[in-house]
Amino acid sequence: KAGVTQTPRYLIKTRGQQVTLSCSPISGHRSVSWYQQTPGQGLQFLFEYFSETQRNKGNFPGRFSGRQFSNSRSEMNVSTLELGDSALYLCASSLVPAGTENTGELFFGEGSRLTVL
Amino acid sequence: QQQVKQSPQSLIVQKGGISIINCAYENTAFDYFPWYQQFPGKGPALLIAIRPDVSEKKEGRFTISFNKSAKQFSLHIMDSQPGDSATYFCAASRHLSKTSYDKVIFGPGTSLSVIP
Numbered sequence: 001k002a003g004v005t006q007t008p009r010y011l012i013k014t015r016g017q018q019v020t021l022s023c024s025p026i027s028g029h030r031s032v033s034w035y036q037q038t039p040g041q042g043l044q045f046l047f048e049y050f051s052e053t054q055r056n057k058g059n060f061p062g063r064f065s066g067r068q069f070s071n072s073r074s075e076m077n078v079s080t081l082e083l084g085d086s087a088l089y090l091c092a093s094s095l096v097p098a099g100t101e102n103t104g105e106l107f108f109g110e111g112s113r114l115t116v117l
Numbered sequence: 118q119q120q121v122k123q124s125p126q127s128l129i130v131q132k133g134g135i136s137i138i139n140c141a142y143e144n145t146a147f148d149y150f151p152w153y154q155q156f157p158g159k160g161p162a163l164l165i166a167i168r169p170d171v172s173e174k175k176e177g178r179f180t181i182s183f184n185k186s187a188k189q190f191s192l193h194i195m196d197s198q199p200g201d202s203a204t205y206f207c208a209a210s211r212h213l214s215k216t217s218y219d220k221v222i223f224g225p226g227t228s229l230s231v232i233p
Contacts, residue, residue, distance in 0.1 A: 004160070031217075033220070033221070035223070040225065041225065042123075042206060042223050042224060042225035042226045043161070043206060043223040043226075044223075045220045045221070045222065045223075048220055050217075056219065056220045058220070090160055090161070092160070094218075104149050104151065104166070104210060104212075104218045104221075105151070105163045105166075106153075106161075106163070106221060107162075108153075108160030108161050108162065109160050110158065110159055110160050111160055
């Protein structure tokens, strides 16, 4: 079974630009969460999507947005990039099947490492 | 209220020793406490998890101890091995329903180095 796939793995942008990151969850997983990982800050929750709806949102500015498609694939977008946006962006999917118990486990991709110059 | 505190920030342990990482939380609504392990260049992966109805859970060399009254939980790695060298994150969440959890809040992480 294929794991969570994130693209691109690495990218370099300059301040003011925008970036779109993509995440393909494990087949059958309907929930996708996004986290920002930086040294010293750990994993900061960005948002979670389930059935194309944003179900949860962290404390990030409106420059950070996301969406989920009908096939559960998700994208996140960061507009007007700032130097402080340099980080590893992690996507995680989880299984939320109808009628069965969710174990709560998150399955992470390897991340997209964004460098803003 | 949503924060999960974790210590130490980094830890160096001799091979065969015990590694101990401590976490604390404030939100009493949390009812699910997982630990994730992350190797360089990889995403975090679930290591072990506990719910507050038990005080301890053991899986192989890894044990979670949970103190509900103190709102603290810890990870013990027995007989630590160089292959255990990784970053460890404690986390907390809560059931919203049988099929869904609230967002998972992570601690800042502990970098563990096990030296031969």
